[in-house]
Amino acid sequence: MMLSFSVVIPLYNKGRYVYDTIQSVLGQTYRHFEIIVVDDGSTDDGPSIVGAIDDERVKLIRQPNGGVSRARNRGIDAATGDIVTFLDADDWYGPYYLETVAALAAEHPEIVFFGCAYHRALEYVPGDLSRPPQPLPVSVQSNYYELLRQHHPGVHTNSVAIRRMQLAAMQPCFPVGESHGEDQDLWFRLSEKFTLLYCSVMLVGYRIDVPGSLMMLRPKGMLPYFERLQQRALSGQLTGEQRRSALRLVGDSRSALAREYLEYGDRAEAFRQLRLGWRACSQHWLISLLMVAGFSPKMALRFRKWRGGRAQAG
Incomplete structure (x- = not known):
């Protein structure tokens, strides 16, 4: 049986980017997926851009503004796929991401939590992430905290995949009301319950901001x-x-x-x-x-x- 994916995309005022983000999913070499876009009260044209995409796999949910954590949790509740992945509305998947995760999940049915490396870039370039080598360079990470202490970048929101049944049992997965570190909170708790299978190939993209002001700001305390x-x-x-x-x-x-x-x-x-x-x-x-x-x-x-x-x- 072919594994299916639910790609959850929270959307808030990212109309400039969201079309390319969705197209990066629609262009996957692996075709068994649904895209769940949760509009979190956007005031720009993002929702109308999503609504105009003529593909039955793209589903738009609208809710009043409640923050990114609530939007992702809403997407998890609506998911029907075997595996849930996440994608921010200004980032992208390389064309082989879902295919790679599907192969790993089929080969390792005992693994719940998957992750891969991610590419940092200023702009999205279609097809900029090439086909991964075979065999895939993967490692089992039983102590995610020690991995981070060794200055490893860890996983990013766009680069994780979790089997839906186990993820749904942890709802609410993302802490509502928090928008800094709310994703790491979930990766931490997942790593305490399940072993992470990590692929060191860059399969997804993360848009980095142009450096801003260097003015010193007062620290806000421990997250x-x-x-x-x-x-x-x-x-x-x-x-x-x-x-x-x-x-x-x-x-x-x-x-x-x-x-x-x-x-x-x-x-x-x-x-x-x-x-x-x-x-x-x-x-x-x-x-x-x-x-x-x-x-x-x-x-x-x-x-x-x-x-x-x-x-x-x-």
Whole structure:
């Protein structure tokens, strides 16, 4: 039996991009799919562009504005495919994405959670992602947190696929009311329940913004999904190496946030973040502690720029 896909696309004022996004799905080499576009109260011409696409596989759902998490959850509820994938309305799939996931899912019926690498680009170029090599370079990731700690980019919203029955059992999958890190929150919880099968080939595209203002803004604190991860680890919901890796990941994130507070001039909050993240016990955390203790805000800013320059040069 051929596996079918439900591609969930949340739409909010992306009329400039959504036609190309949908066409990237309609152009897939694998044909067994439905596209569920959930318009989240757009005020531009995006919904009318979707409605004008003459293909019965494209379904448009309209709802009052409630945020991207609510839109994705609505799409999951409407999905009928065996596997659910997600695609932001300004991004795209390479032509072989669904074909590749279908092959992996058929070969590994025990796997629920699939992911692949993604291509970062300023603009969408049709057909810019070539056919993947055979055999596919795949790896089983039993500790997603350790993977992220090794500076791996992880998965992106456009590059994950989950079997629908297991995903529906986790509804509401995306935390309603959150629009930063709401996707990582789900990938974290999925990785705690299921093993990730990861393909290192770039099969989907992610549109990156043109760099904006360099003006320093006050840090907004630790994102809620990291707070929830730390709570799950400390409460005993995570155990063993997964628990240790999760606490180190949170600690390293708090260390980075502490340096941001130092740049802003809030040394007290920087120290508080380091206290909350002391379980990281990593070189990253120790360097941040030394910086917060001895650097001025200007020194911290110069250090970040120097470090960024080294990373670009490498």
